[in-house]
Every structure is written in C-alpha cells, then in structure tokens.
Amino acid sequence: MKSNSGKRIGIFGFGCVGQGLHDVLQDNPHLHVAKICVRDKEKLRTLPKHSFTYDPQELLQDESIDLFAELISDPKEALQIVRQALEAGKTIVSANKKMISENLTELVALQQEFGGTLLYEAAVCGSIPILRTLEAYYGNEPLQEVSGILNGSSNYILTKLDAEGLSYDEALAQAQALGFAEADPTLDVGGYDALHKISLIAAHAFGAVVKPEQVLRSGIQHISKGDIHLAQALGARIRLVASARLNKNNNLELQVLPTLVFPDSELYYVEAEFNGVQLQARYAGDQFLKGRGAGSHPTGSAVWADVSAALAGYKYSYPKFRYNDEEQLKPVPLEEDDELKVYVRSTMPELLPQLPWKELTTFGYSAKSTQLVGTINRKDLLQHLPALKQTIAFVALLPAQVSGEQVVQASGAVLEEAA
Ligand SMILES: NC(=O)c1ccc[n+]([C@@H]2O[C@H](COP(=O)([O-])OP(=O)(O)OC[C@H]3O[C@@H](n4cnc5c(N)ncnc54)[C@H](OP(=O)(O)O)[C@@H]3O)[C@@H](O)[C@H]2O)c1
The missing domain is CATH 3.30.360.10 (Dihydrodipicolinate Reductase; domain 2)
Structure with missing residues (x-):
C-alpha cells in the first residue's frame, strides 16, 4: 500500500463533519491539511484565521494538493466543487448524499472521462462501511x-x-x-x-x-x-x-x-x-x-477511511452497473405491481375510501381522524401518496401477516387503557 506521508489535503467545510475530520486527522500526522474553505468570515473558529480561505478556487487550483474533502452543507456549491475537481482528474471525497444521489450518472461519467476519483462512504450511514462492503464483498x-x-x-x-x-x-x-x-x-x-x-x-x-x-x-x-x-x-x-x-x-x-x-x-x-x-x-x-449513522467523529472517521483508501488508489467499480452499446447506463426496471399492506391515519375521512384499496378495514372514527388498514397496489399508492399526505396522514407499512382485525383489536386495547 502507498504511504500517506507528505500528502496534502484541502478541506471544504468546517462544520460538524469538517471539524470531525480535522480531529481524526490529528491521529495521522503524515497527512497535512493545506487549507480549509468556509463561507462565513465573521464566525469564531477553533483554529487560527490563516488555516482558512473563503475562495474555493484557492484550493481547487492549488497543484500541491493531493486530494480534497468536500464537506459543506450547500449541495449546489458542493456539486460545483466536485465537478471541477473531477474535470481536472483529481481525487475528492464527499459526504453530501443529496448532491451525489441526484447527480450520480454525471459524476460517474466524469470519473470515466477524466480519470479522477470520487468516494462517498460518509454520505451513507455515517460510520457503517456499507458501500465498501457492497463493492468489495458483494460486487458479484x-x-x-x-x-x-x-x-x-x-x-x-x-x-x-x-x-x-x-x-x-x-x-x-x-x-x-x-x-x-x-x-x-x-x-x-x-x-x-x-x-x-x-x-x-x-x-x-x-x-x-x-x-x-x-x-x-x-x-x-x-x-x-x-x-x-x-x-x-x-x-x-x-x-x-x-x-x-x-x-x-x-x-x-x-x-x-x-x-x-x-x-x-x-x-x-x-x-x-x-x-x-x-x-x-x-x-x-x-x-x-x-x-453510528451521524455525528462529528463517526462521520469524520468514514471520511478519513475514504481519504486513506483514495490515496492508496482505491476507486468504486460500480460492479453491477449495466451499460448499453453506446456505453450509456441501462435503467433497471422498477416494479410497481406488488401489493402492500399499510396502516393509515388521516384527518380527512372522506378521502380514504376513494383510494383503490384491494382490501380495507376502517376503524377509529372520530371528529379528528379516521384509521384504516388496507391492501393496495404499489403503483396506486405511489400515485395517491402525495394527495394522501396533504390530508395530514400518517402512513406506515405493515407486514403482510398482520391482519386488519388484529390492528382493530389492538386499537380497542389502546382505547380501553386510555379510558
Ligand atoms: N452532520 C452529520 O452527522 C452528517 C453525517 C453524514 C453526512 N453529512 C453531510 O456532510 C455535509 C456537511 O454537513 P455538516 O453537518 O458538517 O454541516 P454544517 O455543520 O452545517 O457545516 C457546514 C459547513 O459548510 C460550510 N459551507 C456551507 N456553504 C458553503 C459554501 N458555499 N462555501 C464554502 N463553505 C460552505 C459552512 O461554512 P461556515 O462555517 O462558514 O458556515 C460550514 O463550515 C452535508 O452534505 C451533510 O449532509 C453530515
């Protein structure tokens, strides 16, 4: 494995995760933090002022930096930073699940075109190494x-x-x-x-x-x-x-x-x-x-693991991606015809029976709300869920073996206890 000795890292963001990474890097004196890019010039910091820059380009154009950690809370700016780094063929790690999940196809294509690397274990379940497990152990x-x-x-x-x-x-x-x-x-x-x-x-x-x-x-x-x-x-x-x-x-x-x-x-x-x-x-x-799925040090630890892996040359291989003849990613069909059993409580009783339920048990009528257990096609629920949510509804999935009668009985027991 390559040594991290003398490597320089540029960090974007010094909030919960950025500070967590900075703390855990204190255990790795061979990795030098070049600078940290933040937004607010007035904020009180735990590090001296010269540790910071307010201009992302000061980091992105610094050729002495070996890799970047993108840990800011602004997904749009985060995308600009990651895009620019990958277009320059650089290595960058990120914790921004919203930005990465919404732009994954482009970010994978940029790595293929320019040879850079993007790792993002910290974006999914904090300290749990789920992505690396899926890639390394379940790739086939x-x-x-x-x-x-x-x-x-x-x-x-x-x-x-x-x-x-x-x-x-x-x-x-x-x-x-x-x-x-x-x-x-x-x-x-x-x-x-x-x-x-x-x-x-x-x-x-x-x-x-x-x-x-x-x-x-x-x-x-x-x-x-x-x-x-x-x-x-x-x-x-x-x-x-x-x-x-x-x-x-x-x-x-x-x-x-x-x-x-x-x-x-x-x-x-x-x-x-x-x-x-x-x-x-x-x-x-x-x-x-x-x-631990969140928090400064658990997430900082996951970023550190990515930094070390990236410096050792590790990349995701997306082993299960399927491509067509034009090298474009083939969509995986999503299934919508299965049945789901759900519990719903809503403040608009009149709307609930109008949904295309296959089986329906209603109970708990009151001036305020009504409850039901119903079986419905996945695609019907997908279609009607936005309207249902507007009725201030709480929706929960039930295992198929729980019957409407069991739920009604349990509801009766709750009411008796409350009385
Ligand atoms: N918190 C967690 O437990 C956790 C877990 C997993 C993943 N994440 C992800 O990690 C990322 C960071 O989260 P966080 O909790 O550390 O956020 P945070 O505590 O709110 O800190 C955000 C940092 O980003 C900086 N920043 C925001 N916009 C910027 C911009 N346009 N340019 C430069 N710097 C900018 C802020 O600068 P100032 O200091 O100047 O305000 C601050 O230092 C997010 O994508 C989040 O979803 C967080």
Whole structure:
C-alpha cells in the first residue's frame, strides 16, 4: 500500500463533519491539511484565521494538493466543487448524499472521462462501511434486498416517542439540541435523506440509478402518540425503514416508509441515533451492520477511511452497473405491481375510501381522524401518496401477516387503557 506521508489535503467545510475530520486527522500526522474553505468570515473558529480561505478556487487550483474533502452543507456549491475537481482528474471525497444521489450518472461519467476519483462512504450511514462492503464483498454475488434504518435523526425521535412517551415536538427539539437534526428537519423527518441514501445503496447493490419520484416515500412528521401506542399494543415498534429489493419478477422496488418492525427483526433493536443495515445475499445469506449513522467523529472517521483508501488508489467499480452499446447506463426496471399492506391515519375521512384499496378495514372514527388498514397496489399508492399526505396522514407499512382485525383489536386495547 502507498504511504500517506507528505500528502496534502484541502478541506471544504468546517462544520460538524469538517471539524470531525480535522480531529481524526490529528491521529495521522503524515497527512497535512493545506487549507480549509468556509463561507462565513465573521464566525469564531477553533483554529487560527490563516488555516482558512473563503475562495474555493484557492484550493481547487492549488497543484500541491493531493486530494480534497468536500464537506459543506450547500449541495449546489458542493456539486460545483466536485465537478471541477473531477474535470481536472483529481481525487475528492464527499459526504453530501443529496448532491451525489441526484447527480450520480454525471459524476460517474466524469470519473470515466477524466480519470479522477470520487468516494462517498460518509454520505451513507455515517460510520457503517456499507458501500465498501457492497463493492468489495458483494460486487458479484446477487443480492435480494438491502434495507435498514438510514437516518439517525428520525430514529432518535421515534425511539424517544416509543421508550419515553415524549411528544413528537419534544423529541424533535431534543434531537436538534443534540445536533442530530438540522434546524430545518424536513430532509430527515420527511424521509428525503433516507431516500438519497437508499438510492446510493441501490446503485452499488443493484446497479440501478433511480429518480426520486420513482421511490415510494413517506416521513414521520405526522406520527401521533396514538400510532405509537397502537404499534406497542401489537408488540411492534415504528421505524423509518428504507429498502431496495428485487421482487419475484427480478425487478427492483425502492421505498422509504415508516414501518412496524417486530422483535424478530434486527431493526427493532436499532435505537436512538444509530443506523442499521441488513443485507440478504443469495449465497452468503443474511448480514446485519449497525453503527453510528451521524455525528462529528463517526462521520469524520468514514471520511478519513475514504481519504486513506483514495490515496492508496482505491476507486468504486460500480460492479453491477449495466451499460448499453453506446456505453450509456441501462435503467433497471422498477416494479410497481406488488401489493402492500399499510396502516393509515388521516384527518380527512372522506378521502380514504376513494383510494383503490384491494382490501380495507376502517376503524377509529372520530371528529379528528379516521384509521384504516388496507391492501393496495404499489403503483396506486405511489400515485395517491402525495394527495394522501396533504390530508395530514400518517402512513406506515405493515407486514403482510398482520391482519386488519388484529390492528382493530389492538386499537380497542389502546382505547380501553386510555379510558
Ligand atoms: N452532520 C452529520 O452527522 C452528517 C453525517 C453524514 C453526512 N453529512 C453531510 O456532510 C455535509 C456537511 O454537513 P455538516 O453537518 O458538517 O454541516 P454544517 O455543520 O452545517 O457545516 C457546514 C459547513 O459548510 C460550510 N459551507 C456551507 N456553504 C458553503 C459554501 N458555499 N462555501 C464554502 N463553505 C460552505 C459552512 O461554512 P461556515 O462555517 O462558514 O458556515 C460550514 O463550515 C452535508 O452534505 C451533510 O449532509 C453530515
């Protein structure tokens, strides 16, 4: 392996992750930080002023720099930085899942054209080495499913609701105070962050580049204490689960949905800001990885691992990508005809029966809301989900074996206890 001795790194961003990387690099005195590019000239910093620049070009055009770490919070500017570095054939690592997942095809093409390298392990599940595992160990073996809890902020909130009985607003405020959730938490609690991550996982696990609108996505913003109590009465916990799986027709299904998980699932035991990813491989069988999905040092550690790997010449090979004769990436068909069983609670009872349910059990009518358990085609749910969400609805996936009657019974038990 090549030595890192005397190598120079340019860092963009000195927030949670940038500072985390800087801290962990103190354990690697052979790697020299050239400069750190930030935006705000007035901000108080823990390092002297001469460590910083406010001009990205000062780093990008410095030929003495061996590689860059892009760790800023602005996806548009991040794309400019990564694009410019790759067009110059440079090596860059990034933690920006939104920017990478939305521009993956272009970023892969730039590496092929100019010979540069982009690694982004830190963008998916913080400290869990999921992308490298998919590339290095499952590059050839067919995978059936990769799924998990990929967003630490929403998992923290769900854990607090379940274990401590906090309200959603109280749990969100705690997550923000601890730095697990952004000031604007929409990306986390709306399921967008998990969507970006499962898209990147799908690229490495199945060779699929998917558009966000092809993914069935719902968040946890409208969850109530009643939903939590109902899950508890069924012996389950609610977790925001993202999954990419091949169905019986060998087509891919992608979704990010609140899901009732039971004690027979590893995900039941993933608590607070932790992430967990389960893999189902054709020959290796089931595997499960769990670790800190966010935070300064865990994410900094993942960036450091990428920096070391990149300096040693490592690149992603995207072993499952399929190309056509023009060398263009072939789309992987997404399946929409499977049936899903869901629990819905909505403030607009009149809308719910209008959806094309295959089976439907409604219950819990009140002035405020109605609940149902229904079976519906994936493509119908994908089509109607935006309208459903506008009715302030909470939607959660149920395992197929849980019946509507069981949920109604559990709901009755919750009401009795409350009375
Ligand atoms: N936080 C986590 O646990 C975590 C985990 C995995 C991945 N990520 C990803 O890592 C990236 C950084 O997240 P973070 O939590 O470290 O964000 P953060 O704490 O908000 O820090 C953002 C940093 O980016 C700098 N910045 C923003 N826009 C800039 C621009 N246009 N030019 C130069 N610098 C700019 C800011 O500069 P100033 O200091 O001057 O404001 C700040 O130093 C994001 O893509 C995020 O999604 C974060």
